Amino acid sequence: MDLRVGVWLFNLLVILLSFICLITDVKSAELDIRPSTNIQAGAPTITFRCQPTIVSGVTSLYRLDISRLREGVSTEQILGTIQVGKQPELGPGLTSPKYTVSGSLTAIDTVSTSFLQIIIQDPNCNDKGEYVCTVTGGNSGGSLTPKKQTNVTVQENPSSLGINVVPSKSEYKSNDSISMTCNGNVGNPAKTWQWQTRRFPASIQWNRYTDSSDIVTDDVSPPIGGSCSYRQQTVLNYRVKAQDDGLEIRCILDNTEEFSQNFTINVSGQNNGGGDGNPEENKGDEPSDAGMIAGIVIAVIVVIVIIVIVIVVVVRRKKTPGKDYDTGESGKGPVPREPDHDPKYNNRNNPSDDYHKNVEGLHYADLELTRAEYRKNHPVPNNTRRSSEDSVTEYASVRVA
Known part of the structure; x- marks a missing residue:
C-alpha cells in the first residue's frame, strides 16, 4: 500500500515538474512592430512580426496568430494565422495588396525560427488599435497561449x-x-x-x-x-x-x-x-474725435490770420506816397551834384519873360547840361568850332500843387 502511494506521488511530481517546465520555458510571445508604434499617415508600410521568445523544453507549437482590437469593439479581428503544416493565411475579409502575410512554423522549435508576419500597405487612421500576438503551444503536461499586446496609433496630418x-x-x-x-x-x-x-x-x-x-x-x-x-x-x-x-x-x-x-x-x-x-x-x-476737431479749428485760425496779414500789407502799400524831387524852387538849396554829369537848375521866375509863361501856372527851370568835367579832361582846340549842342538848354516842367 505504501509502495503504491509512493508511485502515485512520484507520477504527480513528474506531471507538476513538466507543467512548471512548460511555463518556465515558454516565457512569452514577442510582437515586433516596424517602423514604430506611432505611425504617420502617408508612411508606405507598417510591419507586424509575431514569434515565441523561448520555447526550449516545449514538445510542440500549434499555432501563431496576429489580431487587432479596435476601440469600441469587444471582439478581436484576426489579421493572419499560421498552423503547423499549413501556409499562413490572412484573416476573414482581408485582401492583398493592402495586407500581406508570410511565416513559418515548426512543431518542435528550439531556436525560435517560427514566426508570423503581416505587412499593411499605406496605413491610415483606420489601422490604429491594440495589436495582439498569440503563441499556442504545449506538451504532454498541457497547453499555454502567451500573448503580447501593443497599442498602435496612426496619425493623419491636417x-x-x-x-x-x-x-x-x-x-x-x-x-x-x-x-x-x-x-x-x-x-x-x-x-x-x-x-x-x-x-x-x-x-x-x-x-x-x-x-x-x-x-x-x-x-x-x-x-x-x-x-x-x-x-x-x-x-x-x-x-x-x-x-x-x-x-x-x-x-x-x-x-x-x-x-x-x-x-x-x-x-x-x-x-x-x-x-x-x-x-x-x-x-x-487712434486719435480721438476731439483731437481731430481741435486740429481743424487751429488750421482755420491760421488761414484767417494769413488772409488778414495780406490785406494789411496791400492797404499800406496803396497809402504810401511817392518820392519828392527838389528842383531848387523850394528854397532848400540846390540838388546835390552827381560826380559826372551834374545838371544845373536855373530858376526862371521872371514874370516878364513871355517865353516862360504858362497859362496853367507851370514854372519852368532851365536844365543846362554842363560838360565842365569833360572839357577839363578833354580841352577843345581853339581852331575847332564849338558845336551848338554845347550851349543847348533843356527845360523840365514841374507842376506846383
Whole structure:
C-alpha cells in the first residue's frame, strides 16, 4: 500500500515538474512592430512580426496568430494565422495588396525560427488599435497561449486648409469690419486652431490673438468621405484700425508653420504704424474725435490770420506816397551834384519873360547840361568850332500843387 502511494506521488511530481517546465520555458510571445508604434499617415508600410521568445523544453507549437482590437469593439479581428503544416493565411475579409502575410512554423522549435508576419500597405487612421500576438503551444503536461499586446496609433496630418475673407478688398479703411474664416481637415487626432498677428518687417515674431470675444470656433466634425481626418472651422471678426496697414493675420493648427493660412491687411492712405504686431495692445493709439476737431479749428485760425496779414500789407502799400524831387524852387538849396554829369537848375521866375509863361501856372527851370568835367579832361582846340549842342538848354516842367 505504501509502495503504491509512493508511485502515485512520484507520477504527480513528474506531471507538476513538466507543467512548471512548460511555463518556465515558454516565457512569452514577442510582437515586433516596424517602423514604430506611432505611425504617420502617408508612411508606405507598417510591419507586424509575431514569434515565441523561448520555447526550449516545449514538445510542440500549434499555432501563431496576429489580431487587432479596435476601440469600441469587444471582439478581436484576426489579421493572419499560421498552423503547423499549413501556409499562413490572412484573416476573414482581408485582401492583398493592402495586407500581406508570410511565416513559418515548426512543431518542435528550439531556436525560435517560427514566426508570423503581416505587412499593411499605406496605413491610415483606420489601422490604429491594440495589436495582439498569440503563441499556442504545449506538451504532454498541457497547453499555454502567451500573448503580447501593443497599442498602435496612426496619425493623419491636417490638409485642405483654406482662409476666406469677407469682404475681400485690396485696401480697407479705418473702422471697416472683416470676417476671416479658416477651415479644413484638422488631422487625427484633431489639432487645435489658433489666431496670430504680426507686423512684418517691424516684427518677425507672431503674437497670439487673445481677445476671445472676436473668435468663434465650431465643434469638431467626424471624418467624412473616406478621410480619417476630423474637420473644423474657426472665425475671427476683426475691426480695422488706422495703424493696421501691413498687419498680417494668420490661423494656425498645433502652432505648426506648415499648417497655417495668412492674410495681410492694407489700409488706404496709411503708412505702417509700427508697433509689436499685437493690435489689441495698440487700441488706444487712434486719435480721438476731439483731437481731430481741435486740429481743424487751429488750421482755420491760421488761414484767417494769413488772409488778414495780406490785406494789411496791400492797404499800406496803396497809402504810401511817392518820392519828392527838389528842383531848387523850394528854397532848400540846390540838388546835390552827381560826380559826372551834374545838371544845373536855373530858376526862371521872371514874370516878364513871355517865353516862360504858362497859362496853367507851370514854372519852368532851365536844365543846362554842363560838360565842365569833360572839357577839363578833354580841352577843345581853339581852331575847332564849338558845336551848338554845347550851349543847348533843356527845360523840365514841374507842376506846383
